[in-house]
Amino acid sequence: MKFLRLIFVIFTSLNTVIAQNKLKQPSSQNYGNLIEKNSNLEIWWANSGWKIGKDWKAPKEQDKNIFVSSAKNESESFQIIVNPKNEIENLTIQVSDLKNENQKILSSKNFEFKIAKFLDLEFPSDSVGFVGSCPDPLPEIQNPLSLPKNSNSILWVTFKIPKNTTSGKYFGTLSLNSKSFSQKINLQIKVYDFEIPDKMTCKTAFGFYPSFIKDYHKLENENQEREVFDKYFELFSKNHISPYDFTPLDPIKVEFPSIKPFSDLWSNSIYVENEKHSGKFSFMIFDDEKSKDIYAEYKNRIKIEFNKIKISFWHKTFLPEHSFLFALSFFDKNGKWIRGKNLDILVTGSGFWENFEKEIDNFPKGAKSFKVVLRATTWTPKGEKTGLVYFDDISIKNFETNEELLENNSFEKDFYLPKFEPSDLEVKVDFVNWNREIRRGIEKYNFTSFRFWVEGLGRGNFQWQVEPQINGFTPETKHYQFMFDSYLKQLEANLEKNGWLDEAFIYSFDEPTPSNYNFVKNGFGRLENSAPKIQRLLTEQVENELIGSVDIWCPLINEFDFDEAEERKKAGEKFWWYICTIPKNDYVGLFIDRPATDLRVWLWQTYQMNVEGILIWQTNYWSIYNKKYPLQNPYVDPMSWFVTGENEKGPWGNGDGRFIYPPESVFSNSDSPNFEKPVSSIRLEVLRDGIEDYEYLVILEKLVSENFSRLSKEKLNYYKNLLEVPDSISKGLTEFTKTPEPILKRRDEIAKAIEELRIKN
Numbered sequence: 114m115k116f117l118r119l120i121f122v123i124f125t126s127l128n129t130v131i132a133q134n135k136l137k138q139p140s141s142q143n144y145g146n147l148i149e150k151n152s153n154l155e156i157w158w159a160n161s162g163w164k165i166g167k168d169w170k171a172p173k174e175q176d177k178n179i180f181v182s183s184a185k186n187e188s189e190s191f192q193i194i195v196n197p198k199n200e201i202e203n204l205t206i207q208v209s210d211l212k213n214e215n216q217k218i219l220s221s222k223n224f225e226f227k228i229a230k231f232l233d234l235e236f237p238s239d240s241v242g243f244v245g246s247c248p249d250p251l252p253e254i255q256n257p258l259s260l261p262k263n264s265n266s267i268l269w270v271t272f273k274i275p276k277n278t279t280s281g282k283y284f285g286t287l288s289l290n291s292k293s294f295s296q297k298i299n300l301q302i303k304v305y306d307f308e309i310p311d312k313m314t315c316k317t318a319f320g321f322y323p324s325f326i327k328d329y330h331k332l333e334n335e336n337q338e339r340e341v342f343d344k345y346f347e348l349f350s351k352n353h354i355s356p357y358d359f360t361p362l363d364p365i366k367v368e369f370p371s372i373k374p375f376s377d378l379w380s381n382s383i384y385v386e387n388e389k390h391s392g393k394f395s396f397m398i399f400d401d402e403k404s405k406d407i408y409a410e411y412k413n414r415i416k417i418e419f420n421k422i423k424i425s426f427w428h429k430t431f432l433p434e435h436s437f438l439f440a441l442s443f444f445d446k447n448g449k450w451i452r453g454k455n456l457d458i459l460v461t462g463s464g465f466w467e468n469f470e471k472e473i474d475n476f477p478k479g480a481k482s483f484k485v486v487l488r489a490t491t492w493t494p495k496g497e498k499t500g501l502v503y504f505d506d507i508s509i510k511n512f513e514t515n516e517e518l519l520e521n522n523s524f525e526k527d528f529y530l531p532k533f534e535p536s537d538l539e540v541k542v543d544f545v546n547w548n549r550e551i552r553r554g555i556e557k558y559n560f561t562s563f564r565f566w567v568e569g570l571g572r573g574n575f576q577w578q579v580e581p582q583i584n585g586f587t588p589e590t591k592h593y594q595f596m597f598d599s600y601l602k603q604l605e606a607n608l609e610k611n612g613w614l615d616e617a618f619i620y621s622f623d624e625p626t627p628s629n630y631n632f633v634k635n636g637f638g639r640l641e642n643s644a645p646k647i648q649r650l651l652t653e654q655v656e657n658e659l660i661g662s663v664d665i666w667c668p669l670i671n672e673f674d675f676d677e678a679e680e681r682k683k684a685g686e687k688f689w690w691y692i693c694t695i696p697k698n699d700y701v702g703l704f705i706d707r708p709a710t711d712l713r714v715w716l717w718q719t720y721q722m723n724v725e726g727i728l729i730w731q732t733n734y735w736s737i738y739n740k741k742y743p744l745q746n747p748y749v750d751p752m753s754w755f756v757t758g759e760n761e762k763g764p765w766g767n768g769d770g771r772f773i774y775p776p777e778s779v780f781s782n783s784d785s786p787n788f789e790k791p792v793s794s795i796r797l798e799v800l801r802d803g804i805e806d807y808e809y810l811v812i813l814e815k816l817v818s819e820n821f822s823r824l825s826k827e828k829l830n831y832y833k834n835l836l837e838v839p840d841s842i843s844k845g846l847t848e849f850t851k852t853p854e855p856i857l858k859r860r861d862e863i864a865k866a867i868e869e870l871r872i873k874n
Contacts, residue, residue: 135245136166136706143854144169145194146176148298154197156289156296161190161799162853164709167231167246167264171196178299179287182861185308186276187805188351190798192229193268193298195260195289203257204291206268211285211302219283219302223275227251228258229267229795232751234706238766239697242706247767249705250748250774251793257291271798272302280306280868305864307812307871312559313353313804314811315719316689316726318618318650320770321345321356325733328744329775330787335362337786344790348773349732350558352793352801356732357564357620360550365604366543367568369596374585375529378521381409390427390466390505396524399501400489406496411485411519414444421474421512428469430462431501437462438488439469443480451477459491462502472512485509485519530590538595542603548611555616562726563613564620564650567604569597571636574623578632581639588639601643609646618648618665625651630658637662652691652728655681665689667728670715670846671696675722682723689726690719694753694765699847703729705751705768708851709799714843716803717856720810721838722846733791734770737762746780747771772797806856809863810836816870823873835859835866 138144145159155171158179171194183189195201206226211219229248237243251269260266270287282303289296323338326345332338339362349356379396389395400407430437441456454477460469476483485507490500509518521529554560566572571581586593608614619640622633637649641662653659654668655677666681667689678688692703692715701711701718719727736745739756753769754762776789817824817832824832841855850856 135243136164136169136247137243138166138169139852143172143174143852145172145192146174147171148175148177148179148193149296152198153294154195154201156196156298157194158298159192159194160853160857161192161269161795161802162710162713162856163192164248164795165192165194165229165265165267169194169265178301180301180303182303182305182864183272183274184305184805184809184864185274185278185280186311187309188271188273188798188801190269190271190802193270193287193289194265195268196265197260197262197294199293200262201258201260201291201293204260204289205257206254206270206287206289208270208287208300209285211283211300213279213281213283215279215281217279217281217283219274219278219285219304221285224270224272226254227269227271227793228254229269230748232705232748232767234751234767236752236764236767238702238704238706238764238769241698241702242704242767244706247705247751249751249768249794249796251795251798252774252777253790253792269795269798274302274304276308278304280304306868307864309805309808309812312561313808315716315804315807316561317353317355317804318562318564318620318689318726318728319349319354319356319772320729320731320734321349321358322731322733323361325735326775329735329779331779331784332786337788338362341788344788345733345773346554346558348791348793350560352797353559353561353804354732354772354797354800355554355560355562359554359558359560359563360547363546363550365547365565367600368541368543369568369584369600370538370540372531372533372537372584372592374590374592375531376412377529378412379409379524380412381407384524385503388429388503390429392505392523392525394524395429395503395505396487396507397501397503398487398489400499401501403497403499404495406488406492408486408488410442410487413520414448414482414484415509415518416482417476417480419511419513421472422518423470423472423510423512424458424508425468425470425510426507427466427505428460428462429466429503430464433462433464435462435464435490435500435502436460437490437500437502438486438492440486440488441473441483442486443477444482444484445479446481448482451480454480455486456483457492466505474512530586530592533592533595535595538592538599540596540600540603542600542607544607548607551613552611555613560616562616562618564618567601567619567621567640569593569600570619570621570639571632572621573629573632575626575629578622578629581636588635597639598643601640601647605644605646614646614648618650620650620652623652625653627656627658630656634659634662648687650689665726667691667726669693669696670700670718673722673724673846679723687726688724689728690722690724691728691730693730694769701846701849702766703769703772703796704766705796709795710851710853710856712796712800713803713806713853713856714849716800716807717838718843718846718849720807721843729770729772731770732772733775735775747774748777748780768794768796772800806860809860809867813863813867813870816867816874820870820873832866832870835863 145157147157149156157171208221208224210221230250231246234244285300287298287300383397384394385397439458443451489502490498507522569583583596608617648664650665651663652667654672665687701715735747751767753765757763774792779787843849
């Protein structure tokens, strides 16, 4: 449903939207604090909740102290903005060790320094978006910097507080040095007296495309891929993001038995159950092409070793008085077709099942074999005639011996199924390498979820689908059922043994439309029968037809219904949600040309709506999945493009599916493998802040529950009120803050409440 209108939304967004000309400077002065202003330069700082424009004026409010706060084991960022009147060369940035009043040290080794790179946006993503320059990529500062004159340069500082840090205030200095100037800035960090866990409560599931890593980094072998992939996993882990699949080089190894169906003896076979003369199936030929001749033929040629044959078959035409052909094509001793000597038997049906019989004893001269051809109508050179005919119980017998010359003449599909013992269909599954990498992802990188594929299940999305089959056997066959059950039971047992049932999910169909619902239900039903403990995720809102099939509902945020979700949770179902190129305009968005706070607000809304996880379709969609187009440089072209049915480009939105960047060095002329680290983004780090805010709320909620009986009514109401997301942050999914102040204020209130309750404990 949502994607039926998606293409319209995308194409109209660029043509009808009236967007701001550029990243607009706030009219109020609360976007930062001035540190230094003189005839040579301006220096100011801002928290991470602002996207600063190149030409923004420095705020008037002066405060030469940078003040930030953080829990233990938490990461925080802030920005230093430098605008010189003349170009600055060889600028370095350093921070001292910070000390508290008891001389406890917060080491400078806990800091990272990056520079925000401005991108030139040619098109707005939607009516909230804009064109012009906007910061997003955050490459690390590795060498002294050169800063342009009369333009804001953004130095992005990130630190992480170690778990064993003593709480309290720490003081130090941050120094900017070059040949032309030197500036020391006072830095104060308040460390709250609690820590956030290594593994976040809010589940994340973000797409990751390894092929782009290989292409952009020019990697040549598996060892190189492992080395570079790990650098991307490290970046995900720092920001609490779990990629869909963190085992791209170590999949589950599945070995199905070698058994396969016998080859179908008829071409263009369509076996149907709704119409048959006898048994379970008949053979349908449907010719609906007015410029093409549709027919089916028996693949084996029948040697003429007799003088006479008897033909018999049952037929039913879709329409009464419809004529069709039963034909024999003859071949000589060299296998060459004897032109002009076909035996075309014209039959006219009544629309009911009827029997046809005929004896043939006159074969063309030199004919040594023949082939059976069935047509749904009479033959013409242009093929303009159409028709539909069902055939069943076709027989061609040697008249003298009564020997049947056709195999599977009753069109029963079981004919093609080999006999078996259950032990013949046991599937061998090797989890060794996959388990090692899953364990590493969960224990080393603290990933909270992972997606895996089930071979033979069938998969798809609103545009296409791959039908379920194993070795050519389809789900209605016992062969498929035995193998699928053997395979899935081992998957489930392995996940349960390792304690991974809560992290694992199967996400085999993306954004179904109502026409796909039966396909989804059938696939999920097979999973339920064989492995009921494995979670089944679907990117769709609750629909009556799908209830009972889905374990994790994951709708678009604009399709989310709170009351409906709460009702389904009573049945044990879970709710995640997602954003992508839609919804546009009114809701929070993932685009570069959105306020920095959007993605942080999304996590407050996630807690507000009692949603347990977030999903994003891709993180490194740097280029079109189409070999027609060269690899895109996301630093030069920030737009995420897709290819239309006419093989033309269409826009998703600036930065859609693109939260990380390849190192800029991959765009040098070198053909050598590139082993540099990936580049973070403002959006990724703000999203991290939101995930950590969610954790603050979870910690407070748990402490309130633990202290419930010992709290006064007044205090209990106060703490419970803090667990409500205030209107100042999010009044609703389309009414929320565009500035960070309400978030930071509430975060500090929650942190103080956590400290108070920890003391009570």
